[in-house]
Amino acid sequence: MAPSRGCGGKNFYDTLYGSLVYHLSDFVTMSLTLEQVHRIAHLARIEVDEAEARRTLGQLNEIFSLIETMQAVDTQGVEPMAHAQELAQRLRPDCVTENDQLALRAAFQAIAPEAEAGLYLVPKVIE
């Protein structure tokens, strides 16, 4: 990655791990580590095993070397473009639009992995 550029003034590992310890070599290789892959996967709530993480690491580093070509361009003063059309958010009245709500709920919950009495069931969160 490009720790020397635009990472909010913090270094590569500080931002991701809050660690103060890093080595010069981390900057030279400019690539993701296996630990970072596990960390990102956890943030994304996707379980990865060790073999998959290793495979993913190589692919992500190749993809990021493509993405890094962006960093060569000076974009100072360019307004970021979030969207193709300059649109203002349309507002709508805050009112009920669906009338047969119980039937709709039944239709939507019919395809739920687990539902009961109008509720979606998940593993117990609070003991």
Add this chain to the structure above:
Amino acid sequence: MIEFSLAEIAQALASREISSVELTGLYLDRIARHNPQLNAFITVNAERSLAQARAADDRLARGDAQVLTGIPIAHKDIFCARDWLTTCGSKMLGNFVSPYDAAVISRFHEAGAVLLGKTNMDEFAMGSSTETSFYGPTANPWALDRVPGGSSGGSAAAVAARLAPAATGTDTGGSIRQPAALCNLSGMKPTYGVISRYGMIAFASSLDQAGPLARSAADCALLLNCMAGFDERDSTSLDRPREDFSRELTAAASSRPLAGLRIGLPEQFFGDGCSPEVMQLVEAAIAEYRNLGAETVAVSLPSMQLSVAAYYVIAPAEASSNLARFDGVRYGYRAPAYDDLTDMYCKSRAQGFGAEVKRRILIGTYVLSHGYYDAYYLQAQRIRRLIASDFAEAFRQCEVIIGPTSPSTAFRLGEKAADPVQMYLSDIYTIAVNLAGLPGISIPCGFAAGLPAGLQLIGNYFTEARLLNVAHRYQQATDWHLQCPAGHA
């Protein structure tokens, strides 16, 4: 009948030369015969399609038919259709029978079209070959060992093999235009906001746009007439007056129908990146346009080379956010065994998503994470602005931009599947159009070693009718688009 244009089919239905039930049955029969080799469809439901065809026949008999009434249309499996399995090419939605219709599906229903089936696609539209589908790859009807392109590869293969008169697709980085090019079809991505995204399963919301895949530009215009229009349920839908996208096509044919048209040729489309055999066909098409009266002018899109890099930040960032909804709680796949709620999320998503989708979610999660947002996401959005400005500048000098759609003809199944970056680079000519939000169309422009190549036409915002006419005039002068793959005539 299978070579009829949509207008000719409509005529045959209106004159009772054929019924919708007969027509739908004919296509269902072709699907039954050819789909086992092609895998173009994920779901076919003959009983339901024929019921719709009977209703269409009643409507035709009553005399209140529209142009698409009774015509079977195949839909990419990204469009939610009520009571139809809607998988988006993923195991995650392998049991998702949609409780509602997408806006595009509703519009075809209102027009009286028949839903012929749901077509195969790259998982969550992430791919350029239809190989990332959980339901297996689709084969290209022009060469069964080659990809049809993607992500709308099932729709493209179905129309190319004459298993459907026309189909819908979606295009986030080229997913309509590239399969159209690789399967010898006409496929259009309209201006962002012209077709409602309601009920179209989201990949990258600021780029996703639906459009038609058909055998001619004239057919695309009729489909676009049905699909386009304001929808308050999509917050980015544009409230514009209705327009007839085929209005320019009816002008009388002449020897120089495009006299006065200025075609821009961007130097970046004509560099080393394109295979020589595709480039030769593109050059020949440009020569044909000169014969039709157009003049060409050199333009430049200097930031276009950065479009793939910017796209692979922006699209995964939006995807990682959009796909957060797939958590195994309200619908879709839930892992059979887990420890607690977090483990249920992690296992359901690990088992429900395929490798490419996971890769893109991880890229998106990373570029949006604290400390990296400015370096990646904001930088990509600034480059997006530069790309849009390049187009704005180019359109001061020309009306239509022309170049190749894809740098090569159809590649072999498996050829790029293990190399994500090579696969991403195959969209080099299409991605910039999505980033800018412009309309683009790919039309057939010839064959190299028996495989079709596509010519891409790009217009300024809201010039769909003009683009379709520029494509149509070429199709009046050439017959590339009429070619049919062997064994499917």
